[in-house]
Amino acid sequence: MKQDDLILCAFRYCLGRMSYIVSSMAEHLEEHWTEINPHIQKLIIEEIKWSIERDAAGMACDIAQWESLLKYVASQEANVCSDRNDSTPMDG
16 A cells, blocks of 8 residues: 555544544644645545535544644645746746
């Protein structure tokens, strides 16, 4: 089994749990986000949003962990876009 498959399986196990494992998983995903396949990243983001919208992401403290991860991911994506724009040559 590939590492990304293991991460996705573990994430799906944690999503909706009311346990310490939620914060552990959210922290792990944040620490290793850039190492995760973009397709898996997209699935994780979509599934977190879907679960929060349907009140299936756990208790308030768990939802806060998932929302924090979403904010981190959004900030990383913004940094990548900013870096791309900064490296674009300016017209003279």
